[in-house]
Amino acid sequence: MATLLTKFGALRSTFSPFYPTEHDLQVYKRLTEELGAPPNAHICRFLGAEGQHLVFLGDSGTREWARVQRLAAQRWPGLPHPGLVARDGKTMDSLPERIVYDMLRGLLRRHMKLDVHQPILQQAGDYRADMTLRKGQASLFIEVVGCCGSDRITRNQKEQEWLQRFDKRMAFYRAHAIAPVCIWLDQFAQPGTLRKLCINLVDAIALEGARS
Structure with missing residues (x-):
């Protein structure tokens, strides 16, 4: 009976559109390894x-996406865990923030700091940067836009509200002549390019910090 049930489950996973295919699992595995964390369905949009x-599985509901995560973890138990907790145990606000935080933290050099959700300006504490790279007197602000790609297209009210909050922070930056680095959701679909960007950011703040 157990054998029959196992075979039935295998057939169902093969033919049901609500189960990941072999191709899906391989794509998920590759992205997980390259990003350093399992992607969500929003990243897969790009x-x-x-x-x-x-994307279809992610849009179908949390149970369907949890199945993707579970099957991948069972097949490749060494993959990084899903969720918002970074490698150092810090809980981030979003998965994209976790990915960028882990990438940057792994690149930090001597006397360099990576702050999370600290005020952009001390006298205006209501506006906080997602992350801030610091060395000496030099600071580089980073905004991780997890609600949409660089085309700014949102799909629901919640994403629109997140984008509006981001736009308010950007207006604050402009009012104080500060130019943050913005990382959009579509950039996570190209992990190699994203990692190069993080390397360049660390190089830039290292050079500026050495001069300050």
């Missing part, structure tokens, strides 16, 4: 055709 079914 993969094009290869992420189309993963």
Whole structure:
């Protein structure tokens, strides 16, 4: 009986559109390894055709996406865990923030700091940067836009509200002649390019900090 049930489950996972395919799992595994954390369905929106079914599974409900995570973890138990907790135990506000935080933290040099959700200006504490790279007197502010890609297209009211909050912070930056680095959701679909950006940011603050 157990064998029959196992075979039935395998057939169902093969033919049901609500189960990940082998291709889906391989894409999920590759992104997880390259990003340093499992992607969510929102990131998969920017993969094009290869992420189309993963997006469908994510849109189908939390149970379907949890199945993707569970099957991948069972098959590759060494993959990083899902969720918002970074490698050092810090809980981030979003998965994209966790990914960027872990990437940057792994690149930090001597006398360099990576702050999270600290005031952009001390006299205006209501506005906080997602992350701030610091060395000496030099600071570089980073905003991780997890609600949409660089095309600014949102799909629901919640994403629109997140984008509006981001726009308010950007207005504050402009009012004080500060130019933050913005990392959009579509950039997570190209992990190699994202990592190069993080390397460049660390290089830039290292150079500026050495001069300050």
